[in-house]
Amino acid sequence: MAVLRSTIVLAFYGFLLFFFPLTVHSAHHKKHTSTDYKVTFNPQLPPRSFAASKRYEGSSDLVNLRYHMGPVLSSPINIYLIWYGKWAASQQLLIKDFLLSISTTNHRAAPSPSVSEWWRTVSLYTDQTGANISRSVLIAGEYSDTKYSLGTHLTRLSIQQVIASAVKSKPFPVDHKNGIYLVLTSVDVTVQDFCRAVCGFHYFTFPSMVGYTLPYAWVGNSGKQCPEVCAYPFAIPSYMSGGGAKPFTPPNGDVGVDGMISVIAHELAELSSNPLVNAWYAGEDPTAPTEIGDLCEGLYGTGGGGGYIGQVTRDGGGRSYNMNGRRRRKFLVQWIWSPILKACAGPNAID
Numbered sequence: 091m092a093v094l095r096s097t098i099v100l101a102f103y104g105f106l107l108f109f110f111p112l113t114v115h116s117a118h119h120k121k122h123t124s125t126d127y128k129v130t131f132n133p134q135l136p137p138r139s140f141a142a143s144k145r146y147e148g149s150s151d152l153v154n155l156r157y158h159m160g161p162v163l164s165s166p167i168n169i170y171l172i173w174y175g176k177w178a179a180s181q182q183l184l185i186k187d188f189l190l191s192i193s194t195t196n197h198r199a200a201p202s203p204s205v206s207e208w209w210r211t212v213s214l215y216t217d218q219t220g221a222n223i224s225r226s227v228l229i230a231g232e233y234s235d236t237k238y239s240l241g242t243h244l245t246r247l248s249i250q251q252v253i254a255s256a257v258k259s260k261p262f263p264v265d266h267k268n269g270i271y272l273v274l275t276s277v278d279v280t281v282q283d284f285c286r287a288v289c290g291f292h293y294f295t296f297p298s299m300v301g302y303t304l305p306y307a308w309v310g311n312s313g314k315q316c317p318e319v320c321a322y323p324f325a326i327p328s329y330m331s332g333g334g335a336k337p338f339t340p341p342n343g344d345v346g347v348d349g350m351i352s353v354i355a356h357e358l359a360e361l362s363s364n365p366l367v368n369a370w371y372a373g374e375d376p377t378a379p380t381e382i383g384d385l386c387e388g389l390y391g392t393g394g395g396g397g398y399i400g401q402v403t404r405d406g407g408g409r410s411y412n413m414n415g416r417r418r419r420k421f422l423v424q425w426i427w428s429p430i431l432k433a434c435a436g437p438n439a440i441d
């Protein structure tokens with residue numbers, strides 16, 4: 091459902107115990123990135139609890155992901171972006187480059203491992219008619235609320251008011267059929283439960299608030315408020331740096347926004363496979379579903395799990411990433427649970 095803080099704390103625990111890389115593989119040459127090499131973090135961490143093993147070990151016996159007969163986003167997906175607060179144009183461009191990297195239709199294919207290959211795992215989910223989640227994802231509209239019209243603190247309900255104001259404005263339509271609404275709050279906006287419990291969440295709007303039932307997600311920029319929680323591993327808590335650990339260098343030089351991108355990816359994958367919270371999730375409690383992103387939270391490469399991010403690439407400038415996007419962008423994005431493999435999967439998997 092949401093990127094939860096408890097999981098990240100668990101990740102810290104694992105990181106503390108086994109921080110140091112065990113091996114550094116020799117250069118893995120590719121034409122376009124001849125200075126890249128693989129950094130391996132592949133320790134064995136005994137699961138702390140059943141919950142930990144369920145979340146990370148990827149055993150299909152423990153993960154009871156089921157389809158609950160509701161819709162998935164099988165039509166081409168139109169994203170309506172709502173920028174709440176003050177955003178730099180460069181930050182907006184970075185997030186839009188990530189979103190536009192999902193489809194292969196609107197740009198030259200990025201080299202493998204790519205964002206569109208990552209979305210391939212999401213597109214394996216189907217509805218009861220057998221229709222897959224769409225691989226076409228567009229930005230259909232943008233709305234900026236630079237005046238913080240609902241203040242610098244938002245609640246879960248006032249986020250719906252932000253969407254209501256946006257859909258009342260022209261030319262920002264109510265798109266019942268293909269639309270999803272993504273509210274992104276700037277670094278100076280606090281949000282109910284942000285940092286303490288969540289880094290982002292998705293749900294659907296109430297007709298009484300917005301006039302319609304529209305699937306939406308919110309993700310906040312944690313850059314100043316709690317990067318060590320919501321932009322991990324680009325920031326780490328002080329107790330870890332005391333032990334000699336260093337944060338990863340973000341691929342685009344922006345701790346808050348590079349950290350947001352994996353949270354946005356997580357929420358989009360879940361919004362697409364569970365838009366009305368009655369389609370794909372594990373667990374018996376629909377008010378606290380475990381969804382296809384939750385199952386792989388904190389896992390970015392082969393050998394990850396139990397608090398380890400897995401094998402990712404570090405470029406010549408020390409920046410860490412695991413997938414390529416449009417316009418030569420690089421991103422570090424968590425893996426997604428595959429309904430075929432019954433395990434977490436990502437385009438940078440090493441077999």
Ligand SMILES: *[C@@H]1O[C@H](CO)[C@@H](O)[C@H](O)[C@H]1NC(C)=O
Binds near residue numbers: 213215216222430
């Ligand atoms: C649709 O999903 C099914 C079941 O996961 C998968 O086997 C198939 O390859 C998918 N089709 C497309 C076009 O992605």
